[in-house]
Amino acid sequence: GENVEQHPSTLSVQEGDSAVIKCTYSDSASNYFPWYKQELGKRPQLIIDIRSNVGEKKDQRIAVTLNKTAKHFSLHITETQPEDSAVYFCAASMGGSASKIIFGSGTRLSIRP
Amino acid sequence: DVKVTQSSRYLVKRTGEKVFLECVQDMDHENMFWYRQDPGLGLRLIYFSYDVKMKEKGDIPEGYSVSREKKERFSLILESASTNQTSMYLCASSLPDSDTEAFFGQGTRLTVV
Numbered sequence: 001g002e003n004v005e006q007h008p009s010t011l012s013v014q015e016g017d018s019a020v021i022k023c024t025y026s027d028s029a030s031n032y033f034p035w036y037k038q039e040l041g042k043r044p045q046l047i048i049d050i051r052s053n054v055g056e057k058k059d060q061r062i063a064v065t066l067n068k069t070a071k072h073f074s075l076h077i078t079e080t081q082p083e084d085s086a087v088y089f090c091a092a093s094m095g096g097s098a099s100k101i102i103f104g105s106g107t108r109l110s111i112r113p
Numbered sequence: 114d115v116k117v118t119q120s121s122r123y124l125v126k127r128t129g130e131k132v133f134l135e136c137v138q139d140m141d142h143e144n145m146f147w148y149r150q151d152p153g154l155g156l157r158l159i160y161f162s163y164d165v166k167m168k169e170k171g172d173i174p175e176g177y178s179v180s181r182e183k184k185e186r187f188s189l190i191l192e193s194a195s196t197n198q199t200s201m202y203l204c205a206s207s208l209p210d211s212d213t214e215a216f217f218g219q220g221t222r223l224t225v226v
Contacts, residue, residue, distance in 0.1 A: 001172065009153065016128035037142075041122060043203070043217040044156070051212055093212065100171065101146065101207075101215055105155035 002027040004092050006104030007015045013080055014112050017060035021107045024072040030092040033066060034101075038087045047088075048075070077109075085111045116140070119204050119218040126225050132191040136204030142216075144210040145187035147171075147179065150220070151200040162187055163209065183198050194225045 003026040013019045025033075034049035050057045050064045050073065055063050059081075066073040077084055090104040120135035138145065144163050148156040148171075158171030160179040168179050176198060180188045187206075191198055204218040 006155070034214070043219050045217070046214045049212070049214070051137075099144075100158055100161055100169070102158060102172070103148070103156035105153060 002030055002092055002094070002100065002102040004102050004104040005088060006090050006107060009105065010083045010108045010109060010110070011113060015080055015082065017080055019077045019080055019084070019109055021075045021088055021090070021109070022072060023074070023092075023104050024070075025102075026071070027070075027092070027094065028071065029094045032093040032101040033064070034091050034093070035062075035064060035075050036089045036091065036103075037088065038106075040086070044089060080111050080113065082111050085109060114206055114225065117204060117206050117216050117218040119153070119202075119221050120160050122219060124141055124193050124223045126191075126223065128195060130191075130194045130225075132173065132223065132225075134189040134191075134195050134202055134204075134223070136187045136189070136206075136218055137185055138187075138206040138216070139185065141168070141184065142206035144207045144215075145181065146205040146207075146215065147177075147187065147189045148203045148205065149173070150203055159189065191223075194223075196225050199223060199225045 006023045017110040031052035037047045038044040063076045088107045093101045117138045126156040138183045146161040147159040162168045162181040178190045207215040
């Protein structure tokens with residue numbers, strides 16, 4: 001089955017700097033790659049996603065890139081702010097209605113003032 | 114506004130008890146999922162269901178079963194609770210297409226003593 005690996009497990013950056021989180025997946029049939037943000041004590045929520053026919057997607061300060069050949073995708077957060085502090089999860093999903101969503105192990109991002 | 118509701122926020126059960134975790138969604142979603150969240154391990158899929166009475170095992174189904182008798186309700190059952198099942202349990206739902214957002218419940222923190 002699909003396996004998603006995520007690095008790093010913890011990341012601390014200075015406010016205003018950029019943060020990058022990387023994920024790799026094992027099954028080349030996966031075609032949808034969402035990113036979720038989980039603030040302390042809250043439920044995970046989707047922040048951005050990318051489909052396999054797209055190499056990059058941007059939404060204000062966050063962007064996701066996908067390299068299908070290498071089977072890896074990354075989350076980029078620019079101009080980090082204190083409210084970006086959270087745990088971030090990448091995930092992978094295949095096509096079809098009966099499709100599992102497999103998550104990575106999470107990255108705890110801390111923004112230093 | 115999508116709402117996924119889990120029946121309990123906190124639960125304490127004794128070893129050997131049969132435990133039911135309930136999840137209800139109000140958006141007519143076909144897909145429903147149960148994950149457990151442990152520090153450093155991310156969100157691990159226990160079971161998911163893509164239709165009423167249909168279920169598939171996730172990555173860690175041992176010691177768990179599920180029931181989906183109605184579209185809006187997905188129950189996770191711990192047949193005989195053990196201390197290693199102490200965890201945060203998250204339910205999620207989504208539309209049937211593989212590339213759509215999953216909406217999470219608020220989580221149930223289960224402690225088995």
